[in-house]
Amino acid sequence: MSGERGWAGEVAAPYRLVDEPDLGENARWRRFAVDPGWPMLGLMLAGAWAAWPWFWLNGQALGSPTRARERLWIAAGVGGSAAGGLLLLALLAAGVLRGAVALQLGLLVITAWKLGVATLIFKKQAAALPRLIEAGGEAQSGVGALLLAIFVGRALVLGLVDGPLWWIIVSGVF
Amino acid sequence: MTEDAERRAEGWIQQALTLRARGHVEAAIEALRQVLGFDPLHARAHAEMALCLASRGRLAAARAEIKAAEAALEAAEDRRASGIVRIAAAQLALAEGREKAAEQALRGLPEAMRAHPEALRVAAALARRRGQVEVALAAIERGLARAPEDLGAAAVAGRAAR
Structure with a gap:
């Protein structure tokens, strides 16, 4: 991507395309870059508490050109889960929703929201990853962080607050 | 832009065209990057870049390059670059599944560019x-x-x- 010496001996300043990572800005973070499939798996196996911060960090590490929008989606993921959880609990308390099936369906909607938002972010970061590799960067394996999140972090985070709303917000796939 | 810089730009663009025609689109992108490195307002380089990016499925970047080319064309008229921008817009529209927009862009091409x-x-x-x-x-x-x-x-x- 850097300016190369051409046939006439000139050295051009680098020109960055909008879908390419800003290597100058994300140099400190680059060693944390992973394939966005890892935070996606984090959502499914460990919970949203692991996925949202991981997507946030990964957007920065990849130098993703859409990271500002990704952060808005992360906020929407958290906010939507909280709003959905509050609504679900309120409907249950008011007796509008009754029975295990209604509860399961309500939780399914919230899960679908989380997965939908995560898929959007995944797609944006998946488009940024090849650009990082072309620019000489590399993606680390996320397996260690994922295992840690599943076997250590999940129980810790779920146990932080005792209440169904917290559980709804930080869980992944119910 | 000096005559020398214009000659260098044309050299890189010709190199990019040859590379793209032979299927080396990534190398063509790098050649065009050289032009935009020393002349970020080169309308034709932006337009050719948009064509390369659209053919690689990098649609967001192609869209941005079309905008950059259009902005550069407002500053300096370049009929050939203008035609290439339309072709790139057609290719982008086609890649996005907007067939009518692609057809319109092609219809708006000057006769010489058809x-x-x-x-x-x-x-x-x-x-x-x-x-x-x-x-x-x-x-x-x-x-x-x-x-x-x-x-x-x-x-x-x-x-x-x-």
């Missing part, structure tokens, strides 16, 4: 998508007659013939 190999390639891809195999083949044959070394056009012709 036989441009890239325009014919986009026209062929559009016709093929609409199931008009004969029209697609005719367009690509005209394109190949003008640029026999264009491997991309040959590939489109092959797909249309299947």
Whole structure:
């Protein structure tokens, strides 16, 4: 991507395309870059508490050109889960929703929201990853962080607050 | 822009065109990057870059390059660059599944640019998508007659013939 010496001996300043990572800005973070499939798996196996911060960090590490929008989606993921959880609990308390099936369906909607938002972010970061590799960067394996999140972090985070709303917000796939 | 810089830009652009025609689109992007490195307002380089990016499926970047080319064209008229921008817009529209917009962009091409190999390639891809195999083949044959070394056009012709 850097300016190369051409046939006439000139050295051009680098020109960055909008879908390419800003290597100058994300140099400190680059060693944390992973394939966005890892935070996606984090959502499914460990919970949203692991996925949202991981997507946030990964957007920065990849130098993703859409990271500002990704952060808005992360906020929407958290906010939507909280709003959905509050609504679900309120409907249950008011007796509008009754029975295990209604509860399961309500939780399914919230899960679908989380997965939908995560898929959007995944797609944006998946488009940024090849650009990082072309620019000489590399993606680390996320397996260690994922295992840690599943076997250590999940129980810790779920146990932080005792209440169904917290559980709804930080869980992944119910 | 000095005459020397314009000559250098033209050299890189010709190199990019040759590379793209031979299927080395990434190398063509790098060649065009050189031009935009020393002249970020070069309309034709932006337009050719948009064509390369659209063909690689990098649609957001292609869209941005089309905008940059249009902005550069407001500052300095360049009929050829203007035509390439339209072809790139057509290719982008086609890649996004907006067939009517692609057709409109092609129709707005100046007469001299309608036989441009890239325009014919986009026209062929559009016709093929609409199931008009004969029209697609005719367009690509005209394109190949003008640029026999264009491997991309040959590939489109092959797909249309299947």
